[in-house]
Amino acid sequence: MSRIRLNQEYRNKIANRMRVHLEQEDTVEKQKYDSLKAEQIDINDNAWKMAEKIVRRHYTEDDVEKAYYLQNKFENVSTIAKDSCFHFHYMGKKEEKDYDNNVSIVDANIESHFDFKLNGSIDVDNNSSYARDDNGYGYALFRDELKAQEDCNPDILIEQDGKENNPHKTKYVEKNNDYLGNEDKGYGKQWNDKYQLDLIGRDYCRDRSIACSEDEYMFLINWKNEKSKFVMAHHNWIKSILDQMKEIKLGLKGYKYLDEAIELSTELGLNLTDAEIVRTNSTGLTIYNPKNLADRIKGMKNKKVKTKAEKIAERLLYEQQNQAVN
Numbered sequence: 001m002s003r004i005r006l007n008q009e010y011r012n013k014i015a016n017r018m019r020v021h022l023e024q025e026d027t028v029e030k031q032k033y034d035s036l037k038a039e040q041i042d043i044n045d046n047a048w049k050m051a052e053k054i055v056r057r058h059y060t061e062d063d064v065e066k067a068y069y070l071q072n073k074f075e076n077v078s079t080i081a082k083d084s085c086f087h088f089h090y091m092g093k094k095e096e097k098d099y100d101n102n103v104s105i106v107d108a109n110i111e112s113h114f115d116f117k118l119n120g121s122i123d124v125d126n127n128s129s130y131a132r133d134d135n136g137y138g139y140a141l142f143r144d145e146l147k148a149q150e151d152c153n154p155d156i157l158i159e160q161d162g163k164e165n166n167p168h169k170t171k172y173v174e175k176n177n178d179y180l181g182n183e184d185k186g187y188g189k190q191w192n193d194k195y196q197l198d199l200i201g202r203d204y205c206r207d208r209s210i211a212c213s214e215d216e217y218m219f220l221i222n223w224k225n226e227k228s229k230f231v232m233a234h235h236n237w238i239k240s241i242l243d244q245m246k247e248i249k250l251g252l253k254g255y256k257y258l259d260e261a262i263e264l265s266t267e268l269g270l271n272l273t274d275a276e277i278v279r280t281n282s283t284g285l286t287i288y289n290p291k292n293l294a295d296r297i298k299g300m301k302n303k304k305v306k307t308k309a310e311k312i313a314e315r316l317l318y319e320q321q322n323q324a325v326n
Contacts, residue, residue, distance in 0.1 A: 004258035004274070011252040014261050014272070018248050021270040022241045027301050029237035033140075036230040040141055047223035048116060048195050051086060054212045055197055064198045082196040085115035087209035090217050111209055114220050116195035118180065118188045122227045135173070137227055138180050140234035142187055151175045158238045244297050267294030 023030075067080040089111035096106045115121055118138045139146060139154040146154035153159070156172040163169070181188035201208035248264070255261050258274065265272045 029240045033233040033237045036233050058210045067200045080200050083199045084117050084196045088212045090214045118191040122224050124224050136231045155238045247297050
């Protein structure tokens with residue numbers, strides 16, 4: 001019986017199946033992502049209760065009622081509206097340097113911007129009222145929902161990390177954002193409607209920076225940090241899969257025959273059959289022993305920091321195995 005040769009369509013099909021398989025594996029990275037995802041609703045709800053407490057201490061329910069009364073009575077009064085972002089501040093201390101670079105500790109107004117919208121900034125160092133996240137948080141939180149859509153890709157920002165903007169990235173970012181929605185529809189609207197308060201003052205929230213205690217301020221800074229950890233967990237999980245897929249695609253590119261690809265898949269825990277493969281001819285490049293390649297990819301999961309000596313020893317063993325095969 002003749003061996004079946006591979007073509008690019010087949011390699012793509014195998015790679016797609018492997019990507020799905022790797023995403024379903026119960027790795028340390030995936031466990032971290034799943035664990036943090038389960039905490040996100042409580043984290044946001046608790047932070048919102050804190051923000052609401054601070055705001056209502058400053059703008060009481062009685063103040064809100066009076067402001068609405070005046071706004072409804074007079075056409076030229078526009079003083080109250082619903083909002084989801086706030087500037088909070090407290091009087092604290094900070095370091096200050098003089099012209100001679102001498103450091104002194106001085107009183108300072110410590111202020112940050114906190115945005116509860118789905119695409120609100122999670123950067124603790126950015127105090128702009130107009131700062132918006134790249135929707136990485138929304139992509140991580142609603143990853144399953146986005147994955148279920150034919151034209152969406154919740155991992156696109158991670159896949160394109162370090163690359164310049166391009167049509168491929170733009171296409172999926174626009175599709176993702178359109179599906180999630182914002183003020184008008186979708187999960188974005190549901191989210192933003194949940195986290196909003198009646199606020200008195202101009203639209204620009206820096207004009208109504210609200211005083212809070214240092215403990216309250218740090219509670220909300222920690223909320224931002226916890227959201228950032230979740231986004232990073234999503235990044236680390238998908239990055240580990242992309243690293244493995246890079247090796248898999250390299251191996252598939254070098255295989256000439258179907259049985260080699262099936263052996264690799266089996267070694268990595270994915271069972272495939274000839275019936276699932278489109279049988280067409282192609283030529284290969286460098287041959288990678290399937291078992292060796294599978295072992296190498298398995299070693300990429302849940303990686304720990306290795307010493308230089310360990311890395312050299314592993315590399316020598318890998319080269320020896322390849323020489324033995326060739």
